[in-house]
Amino acid sequence: MTSKTTLDAARVELLLNELRLPGIKLMWAKLAEQSDKEGWPAARFLAAIAEHEMVDRGRRRMERHLTEARLPAGKTLATFDFESVPMVSKAQVMALAAGDEWLAKGANILLFGPPGGGKSHLSAALGLALIENGRRVFFARTTDLVQRLQIARREFGLESAIAKLDRYDMLILDDLAYVTKDQAETSVLFELIAARYERRSMLITANQPFGEWGQIFPDQAMTLAAVDRLVHHATIFEMNVPSYRRKAALDRKRGPGRPATHATSKKAEKPDAD
Template sequence: MSDVPQVLLAHHLKALRLPTFLRDHDKLARQCAAEGIDHIGYLLRLAERELLDREGRMVERRIRQARFPAVKSLDSFDFDALPGLNKMMVLELARCAYIERRENVIALGNSGTGKTHVALGLGLAACQKGLPVGFTTASALVHELLEASSERRLLRLQKQLASYRLLIIDELGYVPLSTTGAELLFEVFSRRYERGSVIVTSNLPFDEWTGIFGSERLTGALLDRLTHHVHILEMNGDSYRLKSSQRQSQIQAALQPQ
């Protein structure tokens, strides 16, 4: 019978979804007893652990739901390799106040300069704030929209996209869009106007976006919405990936026996 309270406590903690209470309550009780901490202090410590663990699980869930191709933080971005990038603006954006204001971010620059890394870093920062984030490439999103339209589930997909506080659309401009695809993508941007934030990365300057969407009218309307409340990151420079690859090759060559 002496085990009954323990069994019931474990059952109740599972039912209440308090896994950290269940895992730590006994060990922490002994620690608090040894330190002379009263029951209020014990419960406070236990509740703090539960809260921290719950926040950690929430962040992990947000990261999984965002479907990032890789988890990258701004801490690992080499700002020195791209001196033209406004580092202070990027770090300020990582505080996520722009998401609360429903503003957008557009990163423009040639291939390999770290636009995706910065977008992923800002997406991770938003997840750490507990905000729902979605990541996709422009071509993958258009393909998904076209498929959903043909299968009569477009409205459901549009609702899912609208549920993200931050939607990251990577590599806009790498693949030209069909007329229908361009119109569907425009609809995504239009629905988010002043309702949710977007991060867009592109290798093309704005004056070449007509080539992506195939229509001056559509491109003008899109840019009008995207740039109304926007932070623009200029990321032109030498290819970060190319320099990294060259540096690695030099290191390997230096390690080869003579």
């Protein structure tokens, strides 16, 4: 390599740093060598390095979105046991995972059912699928997020805190039922629901059906207003199935030499986080 070529290569490295093109910086020398050897036209070389940068940016973007989403690990649609939750249509879930029209109009997904039935698994798996399709998602236990919003309110920053959540195409609130019936907590939760109405989507999991939401919100008017906003554009899944965790605990208690009192499928016996 001549001194001029070495100088040019160093200059390219500096320029790529300045332009913040790490993908091209990583591969340009190898592609340039291949281009010189095979006699590529300039347009082919430029297309090759631009394509590599685009792929690398997509990979880094997904990594950032996965990190910020805070999804529970290992929860995917591939590992969700649809056979054990027959009331949930796999085809419908896969259509939701594409996340096009329903996210554009700020529609919601509501998952109801007893603990251990797979609500959290399905919500996290949908969140992961949406991230893989280029969307931004945030997963939080409802109590944790509500406490953060309460702190923001005390510091006169509630509006700003809710606005920051607008960056996420879907906000997953897990375990709505565990919010205490406290005026301060439920009022910030209601403000969040109202602020996202018909603009940004929410996915909510809850143990109680709507008829028992009076235990969450302090008065009937707020309960009705919250439910009205959530269901206006919503897909609702009733996941009323036995707890996978309970089944697994019973199986362990019985031990390998004691037969089950009733038949269960292999898939139904696998524990699944709610």
